[in-house]
Amino acid sequence: RPEFALQGNVGNSTSIAPWKFEVRRIPNGLALGTPSINDGNDCNPMNVIYEIMTNTRWGLGYPAADIDTANFEAAAATLLTEGNGFSFGLESHMEAVDLLNEVERQVDGITFLDHSTGKWKIKLARGGYDINTVPQLDEDNLVELGDFSRGAWEDTTNQVRVGFSNRVLDYKxxxxxxxxxxxxxxxxGGTPTTGVNISVTEKYPGVKDGDLANQIAWRDLRTLSYPLAKATFVVDRSFWDVTxxxxxxxxxxxxxxxxxxxxxxxxxxxELRDGRITLSCVQDVFQA
Incomplete structure (x- = not known):
């Protein structure tokens, strides 16, 4: 239960202007050594996801034992290094899954149930992998190529504006x-004088830091400015362990x-007897 203490002179005017409060709560269900980000102003998004997943009053209510905490902690360490902190005021009714989707969108990750362990994990979309050691898809294990489309330049964007409430500007x-x-x-048309700006605006309500907003703007531009291929693959069960x-x-x-x-x-x-798995994929921007 919030408690407030006020002592001092608030002025002599008979018309008091609306008050504003800056409040802070840093959840730490994962017991991280450093639970806050951006000089203590933001919480780690993985603690937010953990609370959404396990809270029995307003969250999804999964037992803590169903969370792969080692996986969550590793993702938290990555987000701490990146300065990707989350601050968000829940001012109206919002489904827990919608809040989860918003956090995932900010961190560029997917929360999923690992069928091999029965625990919830998250996968952050990052580079740093070796294309020669990831699972290889070719004619030997591809059963059927479903929907496939090549990206087109006319479907891309070359300017991204990320809207956010800036803490240093009094949250304007x-x-x-x-x-x-x-x-x-x-x-x-290929010349500097005929360049065409195609702009899109994305709003991130969990972002309050200018450096993070810039980081996300360039990340989103990388995804939106290149014509990426999309495909649905029906594969054999050699892909049983992909996530x-x-x-x-x-x-x-x-x-x-x-x-x-x-x-x-x-x-x-x-179905296990069918021996087929369907993968919906998009070309990865880190190797584009």
């Missing part, structure tokens, strides 16, 4: 901007792909 609305001049030239967020390397001689990195967004494990 602010914007971070990222631009891809090369993309603008391509969409305008959402994993990267696979796709080789298809007919389409001209050799170890094209595709990140798994959704998995349908199908």
């Amino acid at each position: 609305e602010d914007f971070a901007l990222a631009q891809d001049i090369a993309n603008a030239m391509i969409q305008g 959402p967020g994993d990267v696979i390397a796709w080789t298809d001689a007919d389409l001209g792909f050799t170890k094209l990195p595709m990140r798994i967004m959704r998995i349908d494990y199908g």
